[in-house]
Amino acid sequence: MIDKKVSSLERAVSEIFDGSTVMIGGFGEAGSPIELIHALIDKGAKDLTVVSNNTGSGHIGLAALIENKQVKKMVCSFPRTANSMVFPELYRAGEIELELVPQGTLAERIRAGGAGIPAFFTPTSVNTPLADGKESRIINGVENVLEYAIKADYSLVKCHKADRYGNLIYHTTARNFGPIMCSAANVSIVQTKKIVEVGELNPEEIITPGIFVKKVVEITNPAHESELVANQIKYPC
Amino acid sequence: MLDTKQIGWSREEMAQKVGLDIPGGSYVNLGIGIPELVADFVPNDREVIYQTENGLLGMGKAPLKEDEDRELVNAGKKCITAISGASYFHHADSFAMIRGGHIDICVLGAMQVSKNGDLANWNTGAKDSIPSVGGAMDLVAGVKRIFVITQHTTKKGLPKIINDCTFPLTGKNVVERIYTNLAIIDVKEDGLFIIELAPNVDFDFVQRHTEATLFQYEKNKH
Numbered sequence: 001m002i003d004k005k006v007s008s009l010e011r012a013v014s015e016i017f018d019g020s021t022v023m024i025g026g027f028g029e030a031g032s033p034i035e036l037i038h039a040l041i042d043k044g045a046k047d048l049t050v051v052s053n054n055t056g057s058g059h060i061g062l063a064a065l066i067e068n069k070q071v072k073k074m075v076c077s078f079p080r081t082a083n084s085m086v087f088p089e090l091y092r093a094g095e096i097e098l099e100l101v102p103q104g105t106l107a108e109r110i111r112a113g114g115a116g117i118p119a120f121f122t123p124t125s126v127n128t129p130l131a132d133g134k135e136s137r138i139i140n141g142v143e144n145v146l147e148y149a150i151k152a153d154y155s156l157v158k159c160h161k162a163d164r165y166g167n168l169i170y171h172t173t174a175r176n177f178g179p180i181m182c183s184a185a186n187v188s189i190v191q192t193k194k195i196v197e198v199g200e201l202n203p204e205e206i207i208t209p210g211i212f213v214k215k216v217v218e219i220t221n222p223a224h225e226s227e228l229v230a231n232q233i234k235y236p237c
Numbered sequence: 238m239l240d241t242k243q244i245g246w247s248r249e250e251m252a253q254k255v256g257l258d259i260p261g262g263s264y265v266n267l268g269i270g271i272p273e274l275v276a277d278f279v280p281n282d283r284e285v286i287y288q289t290e291n292g293l294l295g296m297g298k299a300p301l302k303e304d305e306d307r308e309l310v311n312a313g314k315k316c317i318t319a320i321s322g323a324s325y326f327h328h329a330d331s332f333a334m335i336r337g338g339h340i341d342i343c344v345l346g347a348m349q350v351s352k353n354g355d356l357a358n359w360n361t362g363a364k365d366s367i368p369s370v371g372g373a374m375d376l377v378a379g380v381k382r383i384f385v386i387t388q389h390t391t392k393k394g395l396p397k398i399i400n401d402c403t404f405p406l407t408g409k410n411v412v413e414r415i416y417t418n419l420a421i422i423d424v425k426e427d428g429l430f431i432i433e434l435a436p437n438v439d440f441d442f443v444q445r446h447t448e449a450t451l452f453q454y455e456k457n458k459h
Contacts, residue, residue, distance in 0.1 A: 027291045027328075028314040029307055053328075080367040081314070088367045100368050103290065104332030104375030111329035124336060124378040127355075127409040130370065172325055173292045174308035179327040207327075224307050 004166045004216045005195060009039035012189050012217040016045045016154050023110065023155035023181040024052040024062055028081060029225035031174035033158040033191050034061045036217070038235050040156070041068050051075040051110070051150055053103065053177060055087035058229035063087065064236075071096060075150065077103035083229050102130060105147050107180060112149035114183025114212070119148045155185035158222065159208070162192035163199075166213030167206045175207065182212040191219045241390045241446055245418040245435030251386055253278040254416050254433075255344055258384070259285055263341040264334075266290060266376060269313040271386050272344040288340055290372045292331050295323025312372065335372065336379035343380040345373065347387040347415075349402040352449035354412035354424035356385065357404035370407075377408030389417035390446050398422070398429065399448035419443045428452050 006012045013036060016022065022040070026032030041064055050071050056063030063086040065071055079087050079098060090096040101109065102124050112120055121144035125131045135146040157178040160171040168190060170178055182188040195218045246254065248271050256278030259265060266288045267275055276298075279285050287296040289311040296311060297318035305316040319325075334340055349357040356377055360368045377383055390396055398415065415422040420443045421433040430452045431440065444451050 028310065030291070030310050030314075031308065078369045078371045080369040091367060092365055098368075100370060102370050102374040103328070103372040104336050104379070107328035107332045108336075122336065122378070124375045126378070127406055128374060129405045130374065170325070172306060172309040172319070173289075175325055175327050176292050177328050180329050226307055 003164045004210070004213060005164050006215050006217050009035055009191075009217055009219075010042065012036060012191075012215050013039045013043050015187065016040060016043060018045050019047045020045060020153040021049040021051065021151070023152040023177070023185055024050055025155070025157040025176065025178045025181050026062075027053050027173065027176040029057070030172075031158050031170070031176050031178055032061055032225055033156045034223050034225060034228075035219045036156040036158075036189060036191050037061050037065050041065055041070070041236060044070070046070050047072045049073045049075065051152060053077055053106065054081050055079040055084055057081065057083040057225060058232070059086065059234040060228045061225055061235070064234070066090065066096065073097035073099065075099045075101060075106070077101055077106050100130060107177065109147055109150045110177065110180045110184045113151040114180055117149055119146055121146055150184060152181070152185040153187065155181040155188040157181055157188060157190045159190055159192045161194050161196055161201060162190060162213070162216045163196050163201055163210070164216070165198055166190070166210030166216055167201050168192070168208035168213060169201060169205060170207055179208045179212075182208050187214045188212060189215045189217070191217050191222065193220060193222065194218065240392055240394045241419060242388050242392075245389070245438050247418070249274060249278070251416050251418060254421060255384055255386055256280070258414070259283070259342060261285065264288055264294070264339065266335065266340050266343045266380060268343070268345040268373075270346045272346060273313065275344050275386070288331070288334060289317070290331050290335060290376075292326050292328060293317075293319055293323060294326070294334070295320040297323070332372070332375055335375050338379055338381060340380045342382045342384060343376045344384045344386055345376065347385045347397060348404050350385055350387070350398050350412055350415055351402045352400055352429055353410050355402050355409050356383070356407045356412050357402040358407050360405050362405050373407045377411040382413050383411050384414050384416065385412050386416045389419040389443070394446075396446055396448040419446065422451070430454055
């Protein structure tokens with residue numbers, strides 16, 4: 001029987017090793033898999049390269065993972081957000097690397113990683129510092145830069161409903177990077193508000209087909225990042 | 238130099254000028270800041286669909302406090318609503334809309350705009366700054382028409398419309414029209430043309446607060 005359910009957060013992240021590349025879903029708080037990130041803090045894997053749009057808020061979730069010195073490099077489009085203090089401080093101190101990627105290029109590099117496309121050309125970032133050192137080519141009269149696919153050892157993603165096959169549906173704009181990060185990781189690990197029986201999800205409405213998902217853990221009442229930040233919660237406490 | 242912020246149009250009036258220039262049937266992406274105000278000023282008889290690049294086509298108004306859903310947000314991470322007929326999608330699809338040329342108009346803020354329509358709006362290049370680009374470079378590379386809405390000068394009164402951007406570029410030769418508190422300016426191949434002046438502001442005043450040379454359309458030409 002195919003059953004991707006795992007019984008605990010600890011088990012969900014148990015294999016993540018030092019030096020892994022980990023994609024973490026979410027756009028700010030929307031879709032951020034806080035419980036999985038906290039489990040990764042408990043697990044303690046170090047020297048991680050993390051691919052995520054932002055760098056977290058306050059002292060919880062992704063910001064806490066960075067604060068716990070588990071991340072050696074961030075690959076993201078917008079590291080400077082409201083309530084983001086941890087990353088800026090470490091970055092200014094030279095203690096964490098940053099690869100800044102335009103948001104659409106980031107999404108497409110992840111998509112390409114999951115789709116078996118090693119690289120692609122795009123006009124985004126031409127004539128800007130983010131094109132420095134990249135191969136370029138004129139195609140149909142337009143200058144493009146070469147961008148490489150990103151693949152990950154693991155991805156951590158949050159969804160709304162899942163079944164034991166790993167089929168997923170999401171909630172509103174919390175979908176953001178979830179589907180493409182599931183397909184671009186060797187092992188995608190998903191926290192879901194609810195696990196339903198196989199067959200309950202309408203095949204016409206499944207967003208991430210189960211083939212892209214390896215592990216599913218049920219977190220019925222996920223924390224809200226903004227509430228934790230407002231209450232000045234720190235992880236680990 | 239003088240901060241010109243108190244002169245000419247207010248933020249809302251600037252947003253209204255942009256709103257009046259958005260045709261019915263358009264798919265529009267609004268940047269963070271003053272651009273967010275534009276939707277309030279598009280005439281009600283025009284059906285316009287707003288895209289937010291974090292994954293929603295059909296963005297509606299801000300919700301009441303009690304109806305807020307922390308996961309339903311815009312690109313500025315503010316709570317929003319979805320209109321009837323809206324759709325959600327993942328980031329690669331969202332940027333396929335943007336990079337694939339499917340969005341008609343994008344309204345963005347600016348730190349600097351050059352006489353050629355080069356835009357700098359993501360980083361001052363200062364040593365201690367945390368560079369953050371988001372979707373700006375994808376938007377200027379892919380959206381059909383780029384409108385900029387900005388105060389005419391910096392807080393220190395320095396011109397923002399200049400010969401060549403000194404900050405790192407977001408894109409080269411991408412801006413079509415600039416809406417400031419002092420004037421509306423078209424970026425043309427042969428230069429920057431004022432198409433409308435704010436009340437009680439004359440051409441010479443705007444030119445004095447602009448590094449790049451400005452031109453005026455001959456009367457009756459537009």
